[in-house]
Amino acid sequence: MELSGSEIIIQFLKDEGVKHIFGYPGGAVLHIYDALQKQTDVEHILVRHEQGASHAADGYARATGKPGVCLVTSGPGATNAITGIATAYMDSIPLVVITGQVPSHVIGQDAFQEVDAVGVSRPCVKHNFLVKDLSKLAETLKKAFYVATTGRPGPVVVDIPKDITAPHIKIPYEYPAKVDIRSYNPNFKGHPRQIKRAVELMLSAKRPMVYTGGGIIMDNASQELRDFVRRLGFPITQTLMGLGAFPGTDPQFIGMLGMHGTYEANMAMHECDVLICIGARFDDRITGVTSKFCPYAQIIHVDIDPASISKTINADIPIVGGAKQVLSEMIKQIDSTDARVDQTALDNWWNTIKTWQQQDSFAYEKKDGLIQPQEAVEELYKVTGGDAYITSDVGQHQMYAAQFYHFDEPRRWINSGGLGTMGFGLPAAMGVKLAFPDKDVACVTGEGSIQMCMQELSTCLQYGLHVKIINLNNRYLGMVRQWQEFFYEKRYSHVYMDSLPDFVKLVEAYGHVGIRVDDPKDLHDAMAEAFKLKDRTVFLDIITDQEANVYPMISAGKAHNEMDISPLQQARQAALREKGELV
Amino acid sequence: MRHIISLLVENEAGALSRISGLFSARGYNIESLTVATTEDQTLSRMTIITTGSDRIIEQITKQLNKLIDVVKLQDFTEGNFIEREMMFVKVKAEGDTQRGEVKRLSDIFRARIIDVTDTTFCIELTGSGDKLDAYIRAMHENNIIEVVRSGSMGILRGEKALTL
Ligand SMILES: Cc1ncc(C[n+]2csc(CCOP(=O)(O)OP(=O)(O)O)c2C)c(N)n1
Ligand SMILES: [Mg+2]
Numbered sequence: 001m002e003l004s005g006s007e008i009i010i011q012f013l014k015d016e017g018v019k020h021i022f023g024y025p026g027g028a029v030l031h032i033y034d035a036l037q038k039q040t041d042v043e044h045i046l047v048r049h050e051q052g053a054s055h056a057a058d059g060y061a062r063a064t065g066k067p068g069v070c071l072v073t074s075g076p077g078a079t080n081a082i083t084g085i086a087t088a089y090m091d092s093i094p095l096v097v098i099t100g101q102v103p104s105h106v107i108g109q110d111a112f113q114e115v116d117a118v119g120v121s122r123p124c125v126k127h128n129f130l131v132k133d134l135s136k137l138a139e140t141l142k143k144a145f146y147v148a149t150t151g152r153p154g155p156v157v158v159d160i161p162k163d164i165t166a167p168h169i170k171i172p173y174e175y176p177a178k179v180d181i182r183s184y185n186p187n188f189k190g191h192p193r194q195i196k197r198a199v200e201l202m203l204s205a206k207r208p209m210v211y212t213g214g215g216i217i218m219d220n221a222s223q224e225l226r227d228f229v230r231r232l233g234f235p236i237t238q239t240l241m242g243l244g245a246f247p248g249t250d251p252q253f254i255g256m257l258g259m260h261g262t263y264e265a266n267m268a269m270h271e272c273d274v275l276i277c278i279g280a281r282f283d284d285r286i287t288g289v290t291s292k293f294c295p296y297a298q299i300i301h302v303d304i305d306p307a308s309i310s311k312t313i314n315a316d317i318p319i320v321g322g323a324k325q326v327l328s329e330m331i332k333q334i335d336s337t338d339a340r341v342d343q344t345a346l347d348n349w350w351n352t353i354k355t356w357q358q359q360d361s362f363a364y365e366k367k368d369g370l371i372q373p374q375e376a377v378e379e380l381y382k383v384t385g386g387d388a389y390i391t392s393d394v395g396q397h398q399m400y401a402a403q404f405y406h407f408d409e410p411r412r413w414i415n416s417g418g419l420g421t422m423g424f425g426l427p428a429a430m431g432v433k434l435a436f437p438d439k440d441v442a443c444v445t446g447e448g449s450i451q452m453c454m455q456e457l458s459t460c461l462q463y464g465l466h467v468k469i470i471n472l473n474n475r476y477l478g479m480v481r482q483w484q485e486f487f488y489e490k491r492y493s494h495v496y497m498d499s500l501p502d503f504v505k506l507v508e509a510y511g512h513v514g515i516r517v518d519d520p521k522d523l524h525d526a527m528a529e530a531f532k533l534k535d536r537t538v539f540l541d542i543i544t545d546q547e548a549n550v551y552p553m554i555s556a557g558k559a560h561n562e563m564d565i566s567p568l569q570q571a572r573q574a575a576l577r578e579k580g581e582l583v
Numbered sequence: 584m585r586h587i588i589s590l591l592v593e594n595e596a597g598a599l600s601r602i603s604g605l606f607s608a609r610g611y612n613i614e615s616l617t618v619a620t621t622e623d624q625t626l627s628r629m630t631i632i633t634t635g636s637d638r639i640i641e642q643i644t645k646q647l648n649k650l651i652d653v654v655k656l657q658d659f660t661e662g663n664f665i666e667r668e669m670m671f672v673k674v675k676a677e678g679d680t681q682r683g684e685v686k687r688l689s690d691i692f693r694a695r696i697i698d699v700t701d702t703t704f705c706i707e708l709t710g711s712g713d714k715l716d717a718y719i720r721a722m723h724e725n726n727i728i729e730v731v732r733s734g735s736m737g738i739l740r741g742e743k744a745l746t747l
Contacts, residue, residue, distance in 0.1 A: 118597060123608050127651040130597070147651060182747075183593060183654040307645035310638070 215279015
């Protein structure tokens with residue numbers, strides 16, 4: 001088969017099994033868009049801003065486990081996509097981003113719309129390529145997919161100069177089913193002796209704790225994790241990135257950990273004697289101050305990326321390997337060894353945890369006539385039966401969504417954890433909805449974040465992506481305001497969202513349904529209505545308590561056992577102490 | 584502690600910037616970096632001299648290994664290796680006394696004079712970084728016109744080798 005560069009790109013995508021790509025045309029990719037137009041196998045979604053393309057592809061990848069694919073033009077197309085690429089990089093999401101480039105012979109001459117896409121993207125990609133030779137195009141694309149999806153996944157940029165895609169230059173094409181990169185061997189198998197040592201250690205624990213992250217989801221190891229944790233009967237906590245891998249409603253799950261995690265999860269981290277970390281990376285939002293982290297624990301750390309091990313927290317038993325393979329191996333060892341968990345010690349440990357759970361650290365007070373952001377998420381959970389795909393933006397609303405929507409399945413909770421990118425939620429939801437048109441997909445956002453990629457409402461209309469936007473409108477950049485309240489004596493500097501648009505009118509202008517709610521009494525009906533409108537994109541503008549704060553919280557320099565609890569909880573504790581019911 | 588890390592990397596445009604970019608992005612020290620192709624035209628050999636605590640050095644080697652362009656890597660520091668650096672020094676050499684002095688000093692260091700004018704010498708000197716430092720110190724500072732150093736390169740002693 002003789003094909004032009006543009007035709008090779010499209011044919012390759014078909015052969016690679018890519019059904020959807022997200023993109024935006026421009027001069028450097030005109031030839032590719034012409035080839036796209038002549039076929040129907042690969043569906044192109046025209047976003048309204050290239051940031052939307054990279055976030056949508058990212059959401060698609062997180063929900064499906066398949067790589068997300070974008071196509072953008074040179075220069076501003078490439079730079080606009082960068083925020084989404086960096087977002088995917090921080091959360092290890094497989095993306096392949098094809099950027100057009102100016103023709104080879106003018107590269108380096110400051111040509112129109114020239115930017116060094118390889119150079120600009122380098123610090124936030126797993127790898128990138130500049131295609132210099134048409135004969136290497138197919139192989140390079142294959143390498144890009146291979147690198148993006150194997151080992152610790154990540155985004156890969158393929159920069160393709162315009163001349164490479166010229167329609168009149170054709171070469172023979174064959175799908176490169178397999179590629180080999182001599183310097184890249186992503187198949188780490190956990191070392192059997194280390195796994196054996198780890199199993200011995202965990203079975204000898206008196207106060208064990210399992211702590212898992214996004215690595216479980218990336219490696220599709222949820223089932224193995226469930227088997228493992230249930231066999232042992234240990235408590236488990238998950239990071240913001242790991243929610244859903246182990247069911248959020250299972251009694252063995254004691255809540256998310258970290259800065260806004262549950263009191264019991266953080267206390268258990270502090271007091272545990274053996275910590276089993278799988279597919280998480282001891283991020284600073286998780287550990288609090290590292291010098292006081294898990295002071296009594298011996299630490300087992302399983303990760304596919306050797307560089308994640310002992311980076312911030314020293315591992316006593318490091319295991320380099322994929323979560324799925326290592327967990328299966330551990331389960332086998334647990335089943336074949338004679339050693340048993342010390343059940344009395346474990347029962348005592350659970351009793352201690354239960355006393356911490358009595359703190360009910362997410363509790364909040366409902367008020368007449370004033371919607372609390374938490375109750376909006378609780379309502380969302382009820383109305384969707386806990387079965388929706390939830391994306392979020394970044395801020396207080398993100399933490400409320402993580403705290404109050406209990407994810408029972410992996411890949412349902414889709415948010416920018418590592419980079420914390422406002423603007424992620426809506427385009428990510430579009431990617432999810434495209435992959436799962438029959439599922440409920442909701443984006444929990446704030447009036448600040450939603451305005452960062454608002455333009456994608458137009459894309460939703462064009463492709464019938466009927467997502468529900470749950471806007472927790474507190475008229476503040478709430479998370480920043482919270483920090484200014486706590487740490488800057490309420491000097492609120494540039495966090496008030498003045499001159500907000502009338503969101504209802506705005507989304508109506510985009511051709512969607514807008515519903516505004518400001519009374520708790522109306523919350524249920526509005527939410528139910530939004531999800532009843534199956535074939536409409538609905539924007540729920542929920543006016544919430546302006547000064548609500550996210551609790552509990554570990555402040556900078558604090559340890560897990562030094563959480564701040566909400567004023568409500570403090571008052572309750574004081575009352576209990578007075579009655580002598582709390583020691 | 585000072586470490587000498589030797590790498591085999593793909594001889595491709597961009598490999599060098601990935602490596603130097605890693606050091607700047609993650610705030611690692613870099614004392615010197617040398618690079619040139621090997622007998623195999625597809626590979627470059629690089630020697631990096633860096634300093635840091637054990638934890639940082641461990642991260643540096645892990646992060647370098649993660650780069651797709653890095654084919655092989657070894658930290659020579661613990662092992663038995665040879666390290667050399669090359670230097671050119673251009674110095675003022677006017678009048679017999681000064682010319683004689685520069686020549687004597689160069690003989691002591693086994694340096695070679697490789698270019699001569701009526702008023703200058705250009706000297707070539709190979710050795711450990713310390714030796715080159717010592718030579719510069721011994722030379723009167725205001726005599727020195729120009730110093731060009733290659734940065735260190737290293738190779739393992741004996742039969743061991745860093746090859747594919
Ligand atoms: C692109 C980007 N810019 C700035 C920030 C810093 N930031 C984090 S949370 C936040 C406030 C978000 O406000 P909003 O979307 O209204 O959510 P809320 O906290 O009020 O729920 C800001 C500005 C960010 N995370 N991302
Ligand atoms: Mg807000």
